[in-house]
Amino acid sequence: xxxxxxEGLVLxxxxxxxxxxxxxxxTRDHGKIRAVAKGARRPKSRFGARLEPFMxxxxxxxxxxxxxxxxxxxxxxAYADGIVHDYDAYLNASVIVETADRLFTALEEPSxxxxxxxxxxxxxxxxxxxxxxxxxxxYVLRALAxxxxxxxxxxxxxxxxxxxxxxxxxxxxxxxCATDRTPEARRxxxxxxxxxxxxxxxxxxxxxxxxxxxxxxxxxxATPVDHGDLVEKWAExxxxxxxxxxxxxxx
Ligand SMILES: [Zn+2]
Numbered sequence: 001x002x003x004x005x006x007e008g009l010v011l012x013x014x015x016x017x018x019x020x021x022x023x024x025x026x027t028r029d030h031g032k033i034r035a036v037a038k039g040a041r042r043p044k045s046r047f048g049a050r051l052e053p054f055m056x057x058x059x060x061x062x063x064x065x066x067x068x069x070x071x072x073x074x075x076x077x078a079y080a081d082g083i084v085h086d087y088d089a090y091l092n093a094s095v096i097v098e099t100a101d102r103l104f105t106a107l108e109e110p111s112x113x114x115x116x117x118x119x120x121x122x123x124x125x126x127x128x129x130x131x132x133x134x135x136x137x138x139y140v141l142r143a144l145a146x147x148x149x150x151x152x153x154x155x156x157x158x159x160x161x162x163x164x165x166x167x168x169x170x171x172x173x174x175x176x177c178a179t180d181r182t183p184e185a186r187r188x189x190x191x192x193x194x195x196x197x198x199x200x201x202x203x204x205x206x207x208x209x210x211x212x213x214x215x216x217x218x219x220x221x222a223t224p225v226d227h228g229d230l231v232e233k234w235a236e237x238x239x240x241x242x243x244x245x246x247x248x249x250x251x
Pocket of ligand 1: 156179
């Protein structure tokens with residue numbers, strides 16, 4: 001079987017047969033792939049924990065007739081360690097991998113830029129660099145923007161004037177002024193728009209100040225600027241299916 005090398009982030013795994021697993025991997029150069037890891041569920045598997053969700057691995061893969069087969073895997077980033085023991089980090093990491101999974105079902109081309117964005121978000125979560133929800137929401141907005149769904153935040157989507165935004169319309173793709181707002185648009189204030197802009201630009205100075213996140217891992221009770229589930233709904237609308245992990249976040 002022909003072999004190829006790549007690196008990838010494990011998005012999810014499912015059991016196959018007695019001892020194998022099918023691993024869904026977001027790769028840098030081959031987009032999203034599914035490959036069998038033979039014997040991965042045996043206690044002494046040669047893969048160990050290297051092919052668990054949220055792990056980043058260097059891979060040697062054999063092209064199969066129906067499914068590819070993982071031939072070798074070595075760890076490049078053991079991000080799962082910092083994620084699976086922290087419920088908030090875990091839920092938000094699940095939103096990230098689910099969004100990446102969904103997005104790469106829609107995208108046909110591999111995208112090293114998308115790959116780096118996902119790696120950056122999972123790595124930041126595992127190191128508790130920022131508020132976990134900020135990390136996942138920023139990832140979702142940026143990944144969708146890269147794919148072509150960038151919300152317009154600088155001017156009203158109807159008149160194009162940079163007037164004071166009063167609402168945000170998901171189907172129309174951005175903010176609206178008081179004159180043009182449509183009934184389905186959600187109310188949003190200046191602070192909400194500032195937050196969305198910071199999430200979209202990955203402006204962590206603004207986001208950390210708003211969430212009260214400090215690098216020691218604690219979060220001071222600052223007044224959060226809440227935009228509800230706007231980011232989740234944005235992703236749902238453009239990816240056309242509810243994001244399961246996000247449901248858990250709201251409960
Ligand atoms: Zn307008």
